[in-house]
Amino acid sequence: MLEVSTQFKKKQGKGTIDVWWLFDDGGLILLIPYILTLRKKWKDCKLRIFTGxxxxxxxxxxxxxxxxxxxxxxxxxxxxxxxxxNMKPNKESWKFFEEMIEPYRLHESCKDLTTAEKLKREAPWKITDAELEAFKEKSYRQVRLNELLQEHSRAANLVVL
Structure with missing residues (x-):
């Protein structure tokens, strides 16, 4: 953890700053990494721009x-x-995502109505089946984005989303 906290204090050497420009934000996401490359410690890093x-x-x-x-x-x-x-993520990635969120799932459809309502009141932060279904496309995109980040930016000095 200490090494991560000093990341911006040490010279980076040759490498890349990967910018994933996913939404038009007026270019701010591009400006910040570019300014970093003007600093002495980051000057040897090159910008790589990724967009859909x-x-x-x-x-x-x-x-x-x-x-x-x-x-x-x-x-x-x-x-x-x-x-x-915008493709669906591969099955292994989606399975990993489902396993990761499993402790936070409510699974109210598997319970009777009274028990489900009680669980919702006791743990309103848990993910309901309806919420999971409503955000399925968005979740697919985020899991797919994780796959792409792992594939393209694993060795980058810095990744900016």
Whole structure:
């Protein structure tokens, strides 16, 4: 834990800062890592930009992002347009997610109505079956994003989402 707390105090050496630009926020998510690369301890790190895009327009979207970064005068090493960001995660990742949230599940559909209501009152922070279903698509996206982060940014010095 101590090593993590001193991460920004030591020289990083050659490496990358991976920026996952998932939503248009006006470029702030790009500005902060770029400013870091201007500092002495991070100057050897290169920016890699990752963003979602349509599989049929990967090159066009890459050129659009490059043009935008040039307008912002942000130097970057590479741009990756990830076309499969909205796919369902693989079965192993989804199983891991389900196992991870299992202690926090209510499972009210497996209980009678009175018991289920009592459990909801006693533990309102637990995940209901309805909540899990309502946020299933969002959960798929987050689990898929975790897969992509592990695949592309595992060796990065810093990952910014």
């Amino acid at each position: 895009g349509k599989v049929t327009r990967l090159e066009e979207e890459k050129l659009t992002i490059a043009s935008l970064l040039n307008k912002f005068r942000i130097k970057f090493a590479d741009i990756h347009i990830v076309g499969d960001i």
